Amino acid sequence: MTVQILFAAPSEQWADYEAPLTDALKATGMDYALATDLPPGTVDYMVYAPDSAVQDFTPYTRLKAVLNLWAGVEKVVFNPTLTAPLTRMVDEEGLTQGMVEWVTGHVLRHHLGMDRHIVNPGNLWDHEAPPLAPERPVTILGMGALGKACARTLRHLGFPVTGWSRSEKRIANVNCVHGEAGLAQALRGAQILVLLLPETRETENILSGPALSLLERGAVVINPGRGPLIDDAALLAALDSGHISHATLDVFRVEPLPKDDPYWTHPKVTITPHVASETRPASAARVIAENIRRKEAGLPLMHLVDRLVGY
Ligand code: NAP
Numbered sequence: 001m002t003v004q005i006l007f008a009a010p011s012e013q014w015a016d017y018e019a020p021l022t023d024a025l026k027a028t029g030m031d032y033a034l035a036t037d038l039p040p041g042t043v044d045y046m047v048y049a050p051d052s053a054v055q056d057f058t059p060y061t062r063l064k065a066v067l068n069l070w071a072g073v074e075k076v077v078f079n080p081t082l083t084a085p086l087t088r089m090v091d092e093e094g095l096t097q098g099m100v101e102w103v104t105g106h107v108l109r110h111h112l113g114m115d116r117h118i119v120n121p122g123n124l125w126d127h128e129a130p131p132l133a134p135e136r137p138v139t140i141l142g143m144g145a146l147g148k149a150c151a152r153t154l155r156h157l158g159f160p161v162t163g164w165s166r167s168e169k170r171i172a173n174v175n176c177v178h179g180e181a182g183l184a185q186a187l188r189g190a191q192i193l194v195l196l197l198p199e200t201r202e203t204e205n206i207l208s209g210p211a212l213s214l215l216e217r218g219a220v221v222i223n224p225g226r227g228p229l230i231d232d233a234a235l236l237a238a239l240d241s242g243h244i245s246h247a248t249l250d251v252f253r254v255e256p257l258p259k260d261d262p263y264w265t266h267p268k269v270t271i272t273p274h275v276a277s278e279t280r281p282a283s284a285a286r287v288i289a290e291n292i293r294r295k296e297a298g299l300p301l302m303h304l305v306d307r308l309v310g311y
Helices: 011-028 092-112 145-156 179-187 209-214 232-241 281-296
Strands: 003-008 032-035 045-048 065-068 138-141 161-165 175-178 192-195 219-223 244-249 269-271
Touching: 003 011, 003 281, 011 032, 011 281, 045 281, 065 281, 092 145, 092 192, 092 219, 092 244, 092 281, 138 145, 138 179, 145 161, 161 179, 175 179, 179 209, 209 232, 232 244
Parallel strands: 003 032, 003 045, 045 065, 138 161, 138 192, 161 175, 192 219, 219 244, 244 269
Antiparallel strands: none
8 A cells, every 4th residue: 555645744845855755755665655744644654844734634644654853842742633653863873963063153152252252342362261161060851862972972972961851761971860869960050051952741841040050150051952841030140240241042932033032132142043043854754664663564653743742
């Protein structure tokens, strides 16, 4: 039987994905049909972006899986009409690589104090050398596909890295802590904090005023995770008081960030417009094709979302 695959994402994305998905699906040897429009009752798999027109999954009665193109699933995971298994994007070659590059770049910017030399209107001969990486504790909240990869790279550069997750982890040379009790341990004394948690009911506002107060005075916050992880009023207050010296923010509660948002004009905030990492069609298509192949072969799906915890 031909495997029927629906591409359900904003129409402009079809041009980017049609060829890579076709190549990747062909390479599996499966008999398949891939289209942007199929009778709902015939669809076996849905390649899905949460901003697609499909928000009601009820008519898709034959779905074997919905394969999310994004790592984040907060906009689909609690959709009551979705009963089929949901997978999220994990792609080492694309998404993970991009995040490692973005996080490493922004950590190094703050660690080395690059701004002092890049923006130096008075042409000052400021001879003070930055500390070395081993003297700069970095904490990453979220030790999943992305957090773990960033931790390994930063560790490799010499930073002492602490990583926090829900379940217990063992990662070579990374100080792994977990659960509620581990959070304070992870935050206390960190000089650079990277947020790579998913947006869930438990993680909303996790970076609250009390949490910020545990960081070392002058610490930097880097958020490529999701906007709601941060209590924005508490972060702005901590920036104003000097407890936090800078925040580099890629994600926000409302995107695009409204023109009148105080983050835009705050002198200690750097904004990047949700570009930390994006799904790369060529490598993501291979992950999706492999997942469909596995399911058709009776193997478990990779990167399955836990619908109870929400990521
Ligand atoms: P992941 O593999 O699902 O990892 C999530 C991590 O967060 C896991 O380590 C998990 O713990 C931990 N976690 C979740 N809830 C927790 C809680 N209540 N307490 C403690 N730890 C908790 O996700 P990922 O692929 O690394 O992606 C992380 C997030 O990055 C995504 O959800 C998305 O929001 C964001 N993202 C942003 C961009 C961008 O361009 N800005 C791009 C891609 C992704 P366990 O390991 O114990 O499960």
